[in-house]
Amino acid sequence: xxxxxxxxxxxxxxxxxxxxxxxxxxxxxxxxxxxxxxxxxxxxxxxxxxxxxxxxxxxxxxxxxxxxxxxxxxxxxxxxxxxxxxxxxxxxxxxxxxxxxxxxxxxxxxxxxxxxxxxxxxxxxxxxxxxxxxxxxxxxxxxxxxxxxxxxxxxxxxxxxxxxxxxxxxxxxxxxxxxxxxxxxxxxxxxxxxxxxxxxxxxxxxxxxxxxxxxxxxxxxxxxxxxxxxxxxxxxxxxxxxxxxxxxxxxxxxxxxxxxxxxxxxxxxxxxxxxxxxxxxxxxxxxxxxxxxxxxxxxxxxxxxxxxxxxxxxxxxxxxxxxxxxxxxxxxxxxxxxxxxxxxxxxxxxxxxxxxxxxxxxxxxxxxxxxxxxxxxxxxxxxxxxxxxxxxxxxxxxxxxxxxxxxxxxxxxxxxxxxxxxxxxxxxxxxxxxxxxxxxxxxxxxxxxxxxxxxxxxxxxxxxxxxxxxxxxxxxxxxxxxxxxxxxxxxxxxxxxxxxxxxxxxxxxxxxxxxxxxxxxxxxxxxxxxxxxxxxxxxxxxxxxxxxxxxxxxxxxxxxxxxxxxxxxxxxxxxxxxxxxxxxxxxxxxxxxxxxxxxxxxxxxxxxxxxxxxxxxxxxxxxxxxxxxxxxxxxxxxxxxxxxxxxxxxxxxxxxxxxxxxxxxxxxxxxxxxxxxxxxxxxxxxxxxxxxxxxxxxxxxx
Numbered sequence: 001x002x003x004x005x006x007x008x009x010x011x012x013x014x015x016x017x018x019x020x021x022x023x024x025x026x027x028x029x030x031x032x033x034x035x036x037x038x039x040x041x042x043x044x045x046x047x048x049x050x051x052x053x054x055x056x057x058x059x060x061x062x063x064x065x066x067x068x069x070x071x072x073x074x075x076x077x078x079x080x081x082x083x084x085x086x087x088x089x090x091x092x093x094x095x096x097x098x099x100x101x102x103x104x105x106x107x108x109x110x111x112x113x114x115x116x117x118x119x120x121x122x123x124x125x126x127x128x129x130x131x132x133x134x135x136x137x138x139x140x141x142x143x144x145x146x147x148x149x150x151x152x153x154x155x156x157x158x159x160x161x162x163x164x165x166x167x168x169x170x171x172x173x174x175x176x177x178x179x180x181x182x183x184x185x186x187x188x189x190x191x192x193x194x195x196x197x198x199x200x201x202x203x204x205x206x207x208x209x210x211x212x213x214x215x216x217x218x219x220x221x222x223x224x225x226x227x228x229x230x231x232x233x234x235x236x237x238x239x240x241x242x243x244x245x246x247x248x249x250x251x252x253x254x255x256x257x258x259x260x261x262x263x264x265x266x267x268x269x270x271x272x273x274x275x276x277x278x279x280x281x282x283x284x285x286x287x288x289x290x291x292x293x294x295x296x297x298x299x300x301x302x303x304x305x306x307x308x309x310x311x312x313x314x315x316x317x318x319x320x321x322x323x324x325x326x327x328x329x330x331x332x333x334x335x336x337x338x339x340x341x342x343x344x345x346x347x348x349x350x351x352x353x354x355x356x357x358x359x360x361x362x363x364x365x366x367x368x369x370x371x372x373x374x375x376x377x378x379x380x381x382x383x384x385x386x387x388x389x390x391x392x393x394x395x396x397x398x399x400x401x402x403x404x405x406x407x408x409x410x411x412x413x414x415x416x417x418x419x420x421x422x423x424x425x426x427x428x429x430x431x432x433x434x435x436x437x438x439x440x441x442x443x444x445x446x447x448x449x450x451x452x453x454x455x456x457x458x459x460x461x462x463x464x465x466x467x468x469x470x471x472x473x474x475x476x477x478x479x480x481x482x483x484x485x486x487x488x489x490x491x492x493x494x495x496x497x498x499x500x501x502x503x504x505x506x507x508x509x510x511x512x513x514x515x516x517x518x519x520x521x522x523x524x525x526x527x528x529x530x531x532x533x534x535x536x537x538x539x540x541x542x543x544x545x546x547x548x549x550x551x552x553x554x555x556x557x558x559x560x561x562x563x564x565x566x567x568x569x570x571x572x573x574x575x576x577x578x579x580x581x582x583x584x585x586x587x588x589x590x591x592x593x594x595x596x597x598x599x600x601x602x603x604x605x606x607x608x609x610x611x612x613x614x615x616x617x618x619x620x621x622x623x624x625x626x627x628x629x630x631x632x633x634x635x636x637x638x639x640x641x642x643x644x645x646x647x648x649x650x651x652x653x654x655x656x657x658x659x660x661x662x663x664x665x666x667x668x669x670x671x672x673x674x675x676x677x678x679x680x681x682x683x684x685x686x687x688x689x690x691x692x693x694x695x696x697x698x699x700x701x702x
Contacts, residue, residue: 050099051325051385052076055433057090057104058400058421059375067422070102075384075391075403075434078417091376093431094155094163097438101192103163106151107272107376107430150181152271152376154218154229158241164189164227166215167205181271185211187218187229187237189244207244211237216274221282228285228300230276232256236285236298236305253305257292272376273318277332280324280437286332288317295320295334297349310334311341311353318379324437325387330689331410333390335379337361340392342410348543348681354410359394359402362429375428385435391419393429398422400429510553511614511691512571512607514600515541518621518652519560520591527677533652536677537620538582540684544618545578547688553613557603562588563627565599571607593625594632597664601640615645616691618684619664622652630660637664648687650674 054075060067069084070093084102091107149155153166167188168181188205213233220227220241227239234255238247256274276287287296294307295317310317319335331354332343338361343351362379381392387406390413394402399418406413421427523534541558548554555571558581569581600617609615617640625633637647649661650672658671665671672683 048074048081049385050435050439053099053385053435054382054391054401054419055093055095055102056401056419056421057093057107057430059089059107059428059430060422060424060426067424067427069421070104071421072099072102073419073421075389075419078403078419080420083421089375089430091152091430092155093433094157095433096157096161097159097435101157101161103155104431105149105153105155105165108151150185150214152214152216153181154187154215156218156220158189158220158227159222161192162189163192164218164220166218166229167208168214181214185214185231187211187215187227187239209237209239209244209246212250214271216271217276219278219282219285221278224282226282228278228282230285230287232271232274236300238300248303251298251300251303251305253287253296253298254289254292254294254307255296256288256290270378273378275319275321275377275380277320277322278437279322286320286322288320288334290318291316293317295351306349308345308349308351310343310351311356314339314341319377319381319393321382321390321436323383323387325383325385325439326441327386327388328383328406328410329387331387331406333381333383335381335392337379340381340390340404340413342406342413344410346682346686348685350682355413357404357413357415359392359404359415360396362393362395362400375430377431380429380432382432382434383436385439386441387436389416391432391434393432394418395429397425400427401432509549509614509691509693510610510612511548511616512555512557512604512609513544513548513615513691514557514559514571514603514617515544516559516561516565516596516600516617516619517541517585518562518591518596518623519585519587520562520623521587521589522591522622524587529678531677533622533677534585534587536680537652538585540680541582542579543681544684544688545575547685550575555607555609557607558582559596559599559603560585561592561596561599563590563592563595565592565595567599567603570603571609590626591621591623592628593619593621593630593660593664594628594636596621597633597636597640601636604640604643604645614691614693615643616648616687617645618648618650618687619661620650620652620680621656621661623655624657625660630657634660634663641666646670646692648672650680650683652677652680 052074054073056071056073058067058069058071068089070090071083072081073079074081089107090104093102093104095102148167148170150166150168151170153168155163155165157163165188166181167186169183171180171182186205186208189207190205211229211231212235213231215229216232217230218227219230222241225241226247227241227244229237229239231237231250232255235250235252237250239245240247256270270290273290274288276285278285283300285298285300287298289295289307292307293312293314294309296305297308298305314334314336316336317334318337321333323329323331323333330344332345332351334341334343339356339358341356342354344354346352379393381390383390390404390406392402392404393400396402396418399420401419401421402415403417403419404413405416421429517534517537519534523537524532527533527536529536545556548556550556550573553573555573556569556578557567557571558569558578559565560568568585569577572578596619597617600619604615604617624630641647646666647664648670649665651658651661652674654675656673658673662668662671672687674680674683
């Protein structure tokens with residue numbers, strides 16, 4: 001399994017009492033000692049991969065079987081595996097990692113409906129509960145009340161099976177059964193109980209943090225022991241997962257823009273259309289800004305936020321999702337209502353559109369419809385677990401969700417199938433949940449070496465037996481003697497071999513990089529922002545190091561050169577050592593590029609990374625080689641490239657030996673030009689995610 005092993009936390013619930021409650025005359029025993037922390041894989045996972053699972057919630061205005069529920073689908077086939085019981089407008093959805101427990105908060109309604117089924121007669125905040133079971137197509141469903149589960153509030157499970165959710169004070173608006181979240185607001189954590197029958201009360205959360213506005217998204221970054229809450233009022237809170245205490249003061253960001261004359265559900269903006277996403281490392285959170293023609297980016301380190309403009313013709317940004325899968329890794333997808341648009345981050349604060357695909361809109365995304373829509377979350381879009389599909393809220397008759405296949409790093413997009421949560425054509429799509437960001441690529445298959453068959457001995461033809469010759473008869477004709485045919489010598493047989501290998505994602509692989517930096521005196525010249533070119537180069541190198549996955553075993557070496565070249569830092573995975581080395585660079589006279597390449601070769605020769613570690617040299621220079629000719633660097637680079645090392649060259653300014661720098665680089669495309677030192681950071685960040693995977697990562701080292 002790609003997930004961490006679940007552990008039984010013996011005795012953690014020893015202080016919890018066994019609760020006995022009466023439901024419709026039936027006695028139900030709540031055995032809290034058998035906590036859901038003791039999890040086993042749901043049997044459906046024996047026939048479907050985590051990467052193929054899609055969970056959906058939908059919204060139907062009138063009661064209909066199979067609607068207003070949580071459902072499980074296969075993104076590869078479009079098949080609906082299971083559907084929960086109608087719960088009247090379930091909204092944001094979460095799933096325990098073993099798929100044994102699914103939950104959803106309300107999108108608008110308290111669950112009370114006309115007719116004999118009165119799920120929640122007191123109209124309290126509620127949580128929809130589904131436990132998938134066998135045979136396929138069945139779920140044991142329930143509805144829990146108790147804590148003030150926030151309408152459209154964020155909700156997530158951590159890797160220990162604990163539920164983290166938004167709480168708010170419920171206020172009835174529009175009509176008696178529609179709830180709006182109001183202050184005070186909390187992010188809470190609780191161990192779910194064992195029993196989930198209808199009308200049982202949920203245990204009150206004992207771990208809470210009060211926050212300033214509604215948490216519309218909550219992320220559990222288990223590998224980094226961090227919980228991230230995205231607040232509708234425009235701030236990010238960080239919580240330590242062990243202590244459940246706020247780690248630092250909130251980070252403010254420019255929140256979503258709604259028309260000033262409409263405030264939806266007494267919130268500062270339309271919470272129905274608010275979305276957020278986070279990169280796998282938990283470093284950057286992206287939040288849609290709706291009508292602001294931009295998205296907000298919040299960097300948790302170094303605690304800053306800024307806006308990133310989207311394509312100029314985009315009037316509205318709804319759903320937003322960052323791809324943490326192993327296909328199309330790092331692409332950011334947005335839902336505009338009419339298009340799904342892919343972006344890739346370029347430089348420090350820029351987005352570049354990669355591709356877009358028109359889809360049938362769910363609703364007309366006018367000001368009124370977005371702000372006044374009562375269901376949600378609206379315009380949802382999510383990457384599949386592996387990242388090769390996007391699932392997007394749309395509309396095609398009975399189907400509410402489009403499955404878009406994305407290939408070639410976003411260059412190709414195509415709707416390949418549709419998912420139907422509810423068979424009614426008037427149904428609305430709400431939330432989408434996948435395991436994107438929680439999976440690791442499947443291992444590359446190891447194919448045993450094929451033994452060479454021993455040649456079959458060639459039989460020697462036997463001599464033909466000769467009978468004694470009778471005296472010839474005058475009428476007889478002698479028969480020809482039969483000649484034995486030699487058995488052919490067997491040769492090799494070539495059989496086709498089909499390998500299905502996971503792609504190697506450059507930004508998620510261990511790498512060894514030699515940063516080769518020009519420290520000639522000309523690097524003291526100023527950039528357009530008034531700092532030295534060397535300072536700009538060091539800043540760009542730091543940006544690259546921030547992207548490199550040192551936690552996966554990556555290492556960085558630093559070589560500086562002027563009249564001579566010197567190794568400032570041997571390959572190291574320690575960020576502090578790298579920072580000290582970069583901060584200690586000083587300039588000298590002349591620019592010996594051959595010296596730099598030879599020194600980089602020596603660094604590479606002295607290290608012995610594993611065969612599946614990519615290696616690269618990144619050379620930066622702002623001038624012409626002296627005192628040695630640059631042709632010597634071209635020759636020296638040939639030997640490095642022959643070892644499978646990728647060489648990137650970057651020319652800074654105008655006085656460059658461009659042809660030689662192209663020849664030093666592995667390919668012409670691996671040569672970059674930076675007109676000014678302030679352009680370096682974008683180039684280094686791009687290189688960081690483009691370093692190709694080594695042959696050792698693939699069968700046959702091809």
